[in-house]
Amino acid sequence: MEREIALAEAIGARTLVLHPGSLGLEDVTSSADLPAIRRLVRQAEEAGVALALENTPGTLWALDRAPKGVGVCLDLGHLHLAEIPGSGVVSSAIGRFSDRLTHLHVHDNRGQDDDHLIPGGGSIDWQGVLAALAQARYAGPAVLELHAEGDPLLACERARRFLALL
Numbered sequence: 001m002e003r004e005i006a007l008a009e010a011i012g013a014r015t016l017v018l019h020p021g022s023l024g025l026e027d028v029t030s031s032a033d034l035p036a037i038r039r040l041v042r043q044a045e046e047a048g049v050a051l052a053l054e055n056t057p058g059t060l061w062a063l064d065r066a067p068k069g070v071g072v073c074l075d076l077g078h079l080h081l082a083e084i085p086g087s088g089v090v091s092s093a094i095g096r097f098s099d100r101l102t103h104l105h106v107h108d109n110r111g112q113d114d115d116h117l118i119p120g121g122g123s124i125d126w127q128g129v130l131a132a133l134a135q136a137r138y139a140g141p142a143v144l145e146l147h148a149e150g151d152p153l154l155a156c157e158r159a160r161r162f163l164a165l166l
Helices: 002-011 034-047 060-064 076-081 089-096 126-135 152-165
Strands: 015-018 050-054 070-075 101-106 142-144
Touching: 002 015, 002 034, 015 070, 015 101, 034 050, 050 101, 070 076, 076 089, 076 101, 089 126, 126 152, 142 152
Parallel strands: 015 050, 050 070, 070 101, 101 142
Antiparallel strands: none
16 A cells, blocks of 8 residues: 555555555455554655545445545445435435545446446436535546447547536
């Protein structure tokens, strides 16, 4: 982790996104090494790099255990995999973690596989997502995470156009 923070600083990255296992949060019974994480948070702050814990599929619980100084990266596609149709899990998670939300991973799926589709290509309620982001006053970075066939720039443009229409 120390080398990753140094690399993030060297390339000018503002955020280093971590998976729960990086902090020792392997499952709901595990606990993080808080003294070690505090040292990492200090190192990251000195380097001008924010740390953000991402929800991977099935690990929304880990975000509640993010230690002080570690922000939250909401992966919208991963959230949707846990969503019961019509339950609003994605939008409610945005509200729930809005005070620590520092980064977004944006992609779509049909609720069954982690497809990383272009927004609008799956079944995420994007109008609800954008409304929740507006209500949370989120103005931070968002990264498209697409497994698109063909030209990646065209896929990004399609995603931008879709989201701009909402």
